[in-house]
Amino acid sequence: PLSDFSRDCILEPLCFPEQLSDSVSLASSDDCCLVSCVFCSHLAPLSDKDQLLKHLVLDHKLVIADIKLIADFPKYMLYWKKRFTEQPITDFCSVIKTNSEGPAELQENYFLLCDVLPEDRILREQLQQKRLEEVLEQQQKERNDTSFQRTCMFCNEDFTGNRSVLLNHMAREHSFSIGLPDNIVYCTEFLDALERKLDNMQCFYCEKIFRDKTTLKDHMRKKQHRRINANNHDYDRFYVINYLELGKTWEEVLSEDDRDSDWSDWQAHPVCAVCLFCEQQEENMEKICTHMQEAHKFDLHKLKTELNLKFYQQVKLVNYIRRELHQCRCYGCQKKLETKEEVVQHMMEAGHVMQIPEISHWDQPQYYFPTYENDALLTALSDSESESEGADHSSDVPVFPEDISNLKAIKQNSVLNKLLKDRGSSS
Numbered sequence: 081p082l083s084d085f086s087r088d089c090i091l092e093p094l095c096f097p098e099q100l101s102d103s104v105s106l107a108s109s110d111d112c113c114l115v116s117c118v119f120c121s122h123l124a125p126l127s128d129k130d131q132l133l134k135h136l137v138l139d140h141k142l143v144i145a146d147i148k149l150i151a152d153f154p155k156y157m158l159y160w161k162k163r164f165t166e167q168p169i170t171d172f173c174s175v176i177k178t179n180s181e182g183p184a185e186l187q188e189n190y191f192l193l194c195d196v197l198p199e200d201r202i203l204r205e206q207l208q209q210k211r212l213e214e215v216l217e218q219q220q221k222e223r224n225d226t227s228f229q230r231t232c233m234f235c236n237e238d239f240t241g242n243r244s245v246l247l248n249h250m251a252r253e254h255s256f257s258i259g260l261p262d263n264i265v266y267c268t269e270f271l272d273a274l275e276r277k278l279d280n281m282q283c284f285y286c287e288k289i290f291r292d293k294t295t296l297k298d299h300m301r302k303k304q305h306r307r308i309n310a311n312n313h314d315y316d317r318f319y320v321i322n323y324l325e326l327g328k329t330w331e332e333v334l335s336e337d338d339r340d341s342d343w344s345d346w347q348a349h350p351v352c353a354v355c356l357f358c359e360q361q362e363e364n365m366e367k368i369c370t371h372m373q374e375a376h377k378f379d380l381h382k383l384k385t386e387l388n389l390k391f392y393q394q395v396k397l398v399n400y401i402r403r404e405l406h407q408c409r410c411y412g413c414q415k416k417l418e419t420k421e422e423v424v425q426h427m428m429e430a431g432h433v434m435q436i437p438e439i440s441h442w443d444q445p446q447y448y449f450p451t452y453e454n455d456a457l458l459t460a461l462s463d464s465e466s467e468s469e470g471a472d473h474s475s476d477v478p479v480f481p482e483d484i485s486n487l488k489a490i491k492q493n494s495v496l497n498k499l500l501k502d503r504g505s506s507s
Contacts, residue, residue: 115154118142118161126154137190142173145194150204151211151323159203160193172197208323215323219265230268233275243267256284256306263319270318274308284308353457356401357424357433365460376424378433387436393443394461400442402451411437 114123115132119140124132129147136142150156163172173191180187195201222243229240234254239246244261251257264270274284281290285305290296300306308315316322352361353368357376362368372378384394404411408423412432417423427433436442450458 113154115157116161118157118164129153141188141190142169143176143190143192145192151207155207156203163199172199212323215265215320219262219320222265222267223262230271233271233278254306258308259319263321265320265323266318270315273314287312353460354452354455356398356405356457357427365457365462368457368460376428376433383434383436387439391461392448395458396444396447397436397442398455398457398461399447399449399451402455403447406451411435411442 113126115126115129116123117132117135117140119136119142122132122135122139124135133144133147136144144150147153160172169191173193174196176190176192178188178190193200195204226241228243228246229238230243230246231238232246232249232254234250234256237249239249243264247258247261247264247267258264258270258274261267277284277287278293278296281293281296282288283290283296283300283303283305285300285307286303287309288299290299352363353365354361355368355372355376356378357372360368360371360375362371369380372380380394383389383397387393389397401411405420405423407416408418408420409416410423410427410430410432412427412430412435415423415426417426
């Protein structure tokens, strides 16, 4: 039935967690600090920056260019407050005269402070560099912190140990992804902001407000609005890429041509293969197979030998097992349980770990495609001896080298030939 098909389908891309233990965010609260005017005692909260800029223009005739590119606005203002007490403003700012052709009493001088001034440019770069160092240090703390504890905003399930566990859970189980954990900083504050939207009955994507959570949930599901609004720049501070280069947005960084990049210092990092039955990771095939055999009584090498599995059959078998376990189903008896852990426990107790179903169940084209996009176990599989020696030439799909002389065989197996026959019989 269609309902069973919908339940068993995997519609969203799956990925293993980037790490299996880490991090919590120590969210920044810069918006709470007060910013001082560079000329007087006027103060304004950083969250109300526009009010301070209005004060500077109306009361002091000062315009600061490219405010959004200043990494630490309070420190920027303090620096220039000190400098303006040491030297006249005209030593630093360009002067813009309004109504220059009118009467002198109607003319006004406005002052423009921008990074054309070398001193201002150096200050902005220093603030940007310091902010980047702080953000990278914070990100590393979050990646290494194992005290993360939070409840999923969608299903109220509790998660502890690592932020990536919760983020991957939301992506996998609720089709809601804010990005890879390693791309995010101030994660706790980010999740707080998202939860406030849900509490206010506000859609993440279109940001409309609804009368209750049931209506909001139906809207987000039907409209496929289970994602954040990329045009809402309030989220920019939670992505590391926005701190990388002065004066460039993340779109500009990504669109830059990298053809001239220097790859001389590139270093490859080992990709870990994940166990079929638990979250154990190992750096090579031998170690992960040993783990699966000792911990779960699953012998992949034995299956490959007994079933005479070719390389792509191994790929399909792995993807089949991944899929069945993701759907909390025992591949030995097709019993469904609530969690993957319960399925693995059942398989161990019932002796179903090595009970692979008939080849027709899993040797199908759909299992050519990885169940998990970043499944390193697939890349570690090896060809069987018969394949490497080219001994087994029996295949469901005939393959002919380009210089074959037996054209009769090609014609007999040609798809075009079949189409012509069908066309002839229909006419």
